[in-house]
Amino acid sequence: MAIEGVDIVKAAAYIGAGISMGFGAIGPGIGEGMAAAKACEAIGKNPKEAGLLTRTMLVGQAVAESTGIYSLVIALLLLFVV
Amino acid sequence: MAYDVQTWVSVAALSGGGMAMGFGAIGAAIGEGYTAARANEAISRNPELSGDIFKTMLVGQAIAESASIFALVIAMMLLFTKFAAHILMVPVLLGAGLAMGMGAIGAGVGAGYPAGACCTGMARQPAMGGRLTTNMLIGSAVCQTPAIFALVVAFILLFTDFSQSPVSPTWAAILGAGISAGFGAIGSGLGGGLVAQASCEGIARQPLTATPVTNVMLLGQAVTQTTAIYALLVSFILMFKTFPATDLIAPPMALLAAGICMGIGAIGPAIGEGLAGQSAVAGIARNQEHVAELTRLMLVGQAVAESTGIYSLVIALILIFVV
Structure with a gap:
């Protein structure tokens, strides 16, 4: 069977999308878990500041999430745009 | 030099067997060593x-060993x-070996953590020995579930008849499922x-908190299992959906990529x-009046951590059903 260039390019884009989102999900998951862990510890020590600590945790996690979102964007670009 | 199909099937069976046991031995050994x-630390603290x-x-250690068995x-x-x-037996055998080998790593290491904490806890708080052992057993049993998912997938791969399916793209679906x-x-x-681990340590530190600690442990563990369930779901879809035959390279690669995306994406x-x-469990053991705040914060934090696992699931499903 004759393999066409377009087909190979598509195949590479699919594999790239899978690798991008798969590996890209490792770091944010662990990092956000660490943020949540420390927030739990802090509330255990100082429950009065629960509101402040939760807000800080969520902002920190949102920043850690950004690389996960970059991976998602790149995966979607590979799937639908490139 | 061309070999017949039987030779390639044997090659796949032998390399699959090697991968299953080679990777499968990593986790149990680390967990048991821990x-x-x-245990040695605990005995030196309380030799009686x-x-x-x-x-x-x-x-x-016996529980940690089960995944490698x-x-x-x-x-x-x-x-x-x-x-x-x-x-098609070539990807089946490689996929089954890879699924079981990789699937045993986490369960082995994970089951070692509560077992170690239980030994330390006994030295510290001998009267709570029974409760500590119970928590250790429940906790390590939950750690074994993803290894059992991997075992189920390996068995389904080995005992399903794929001979009527088109070679391409079924080979990639099988490998992706593994x-x-x-x-x-x-x-x-x-x-x-x-x-x-935190629950065993917490009960040893403050025996009165055993009930809330165990409850939150089970809740927290249940959330950690969700991404393994997504991975099992993707694996089932890849094994049981029928895919139309194709001569192109892109469709099989999309299925393989779906497996890689969900599998690796579930780890973090x-x-x-x-x-x-x-x-959260450690905090509750220290200060059980704040069970509600800590549980809520744990769940919010875990929900955010879950998001990248859900992105992986979405990309995997797009790769299977859309492109």
Whole structure:
């Protein structure tokens, strides 16, 4: 069977999308878990500041999430745009 | 130099068996070593209890061992079964070996954490020995579930007849199913173990908190298992959906990529959720009046950590159903 260039390019884009989102999900998951862990510890020590600590945790996690979102964007670009 | 199909099937069976046992041995060994180390620490602190601690160590190690026994069973089956000479048996055997080998890593390490903490806890608080052992057993049993998912996928792969399916893209779907179930099990086993470890440590520190600690442990562990369940779901879809035959390269690669995406993508969120659960349980053991705040914060934190696992699921489903 004759393999066409377009087909190979598509195949590479699919594999790239899978690798991008798969590996890209490792770091944010662990990092956000660490943020949540420390927030739990802090509330255990100082429950009065629960509101402040939760807000800080969520902002920190949102920043850690950004690389996960970059991976998602790149995966979607590979799937639908490139 | 061309070899016949039977030769390639044998090659796949032998390499699959090697992968199953080779990767499958990593986790159990680390987990058992960790347990033994903590048992020694505990005995040096409280030598009079050496008998009880030794017994607990052996029970804990036996549970950590179970995942690698699954891997041994799959390896033996791959080595000594005569498989049909069909080209699709090559990805089946490689996928089954990879699924079980990778799937045993997290469960082995994870089950070692509560076992080690239980040994330390016994030395510190001998009166709570029974409760500690119960928590250790429940906690390490939950850690084994992703390894059992991997075992189920390996068995389904080995006993399903794929001979009527088109070679392309079924080969990629089979391999993707094995990768998804195998890698997807690593994080959930580890994360579940972290939460169970904190519960054993917490009960030893403050026996009165045993009930809320156990409840939150189970909740936290349940959340860590979710990404392994996504991986199992993707693996089932890849195994049981019928795909139209194709001569192109792109469709099989999309299926393989779906397996890689969900399998690898499940590792991080589950470990992160385990870390969050670990600290929440430890906090409750110190200060049980704040169960509500800590549980709520744990769940919010875990929900954020889960998001990248859900992105992986979405990309995997797009790869299977849309492109």
